[in-house]
Amino acid sequence: MSITANDPTRKTWLEVPENSDFPIQNIPFGVFLTRDDVITIGTRIGNTAIDLGALHQLGYFEGIPLTDDIFLQDTLNDFISDGKKTWRLVRNRIAEIFDATNSKLRDNEDHRKVVLFGLDEIEMQLPVQVGDYTDFYSSKEHATNVGTMFRDPENALLPNWLHIPVGYHGRSSSIIPSGIPVHRPQGQTLPKGAEEPVFGPSKRVDFELEMAFITTDANSLGEPIPIEEAEDYIFGLVLFNDWSARDIQTWEYVPLGPFLAKNFASSISPWIVTLDALEPFRTESPQPEKKLLPYLQFKGKKSFDIKLEVFIKPDNGEETRVSKSNFKYMYWNMSQQLAHHTVNGCPVLSGDMMGSGTISGPTPDSYGSMLELSWKGEKPVKLDDGSTRTFIEDNDTVIMRGYCEKENSRIGFGEVSTKLLPVFNPKKK
DSSP states (O other): OOOGGGOTTOOBSSOOOTTOSOOTTTOOBEEEEOTTSOEEEEEEETTEEEEHHHHHHTTTTTTSOOOTTTTSSSSSHHHHHTOHHHHHHHHHHHHHHTBTTOOTTTTOHHHHHHHEEEGGGOEEOOSSOOSOEEEEOOOHHHHHHHHHHHSOGGGOSOTTTTTSOOEEEOOGGGEEETTOOEEOOEEEEOOTTOSSOEEEEOSOEEOBEEEEEEEOOOOOTTOOOOGGGGGGGEEEEEEEEOOEEHHHHHHHOTTTOOSTTTSSOEEEOSSBEETTTTGGGEEOOOOOSSOOOGGGOOOSOOEEOOEEEEEEEOTTSOOEEEEEEEGGGOSSOHHHHHHHHHTTOOOOOTTOEEEOOOOOOSSGGGOSBHHHHTTTTTSOEEOTTSOEESSOOTTOEEEEEEEEEETTEEEEEEEEEEEEEOSOOOOOO
């Protein structure tokens, strides 16, 4: 089935600002609370949010096999479970409904009133109920930088890194949508020169520039997903800020890896951009430096050219861009990650989220964390207001943006924006 929604010549009767992340060729999916305090599944074109539940009730998806309540839910999990054929049919139909030449909804004022919302009339929610969350460690530049800092620069990568997509299981309960603030975490750290740990606020709170992909129901217990089929089970991607407390991490990660340093908060952009929408922006993956085992070998272009930026905005101040990277730098791509994740028979479910790991590029301005940008705090990063940062300070807001662009065509993710608040202070009763 062709992806007619991607037609680059298609225009819409909705107003779309120039250089919008959300032209009619995007059609992402999300969940929002409407002005009537109703939670619905929707999409977005330009700065207009579209209530898909209302659109379905009014008969605009006639002929597509959808349950009556598929868009009247507070998560996308059931819709994602319907599979790739249904996702494509729905995106194609939405593109038809809002095509500039289609007058059916455009000229029906009563229908438009219940279907269309301004962005100031909605409140974005977490788009999926995340059952399980896995974080990979798939940027060679990032892994090399960290290995150089904390181990032997001559042997920065551990022996397994070029053979498998390294990963660990995270905590899904602390995944939050853009706009929800987080508190500075507390925990044990080992001060420099000390022999015993102390307890207190983390002094090295950091962002991690990542993307995450969201899966559908993929396999039964014991059934691996072949790498050539992996993309059939990937619904789409979001921007992902996987917050970290570096000083807590340094003390706790041996021997089992990150724990409290990584599970206090992870922030995502609220609109899921489908793999179909990203199809025109495929690009080559980095060439493997070691011969891969057969289950990780792939053909074709499995990476995507997604430009990524990170900004720090001090309290009541202006934002400063501190990093400019790209998703295409990932050494291990999503198909390899999903194939490896399931090669032992681990089942993957609808709404599961897979983080890419920090995305760092080859130059210092493309590093994806403050740990790298300030090189363990030794090289403070200067902001536009003259202040400096080694790590994230209280009341700073970290903003990540991402988009694809070529030949006057742009598909974007919007942003994930999160403010870091001081340590939680419970109110006395």
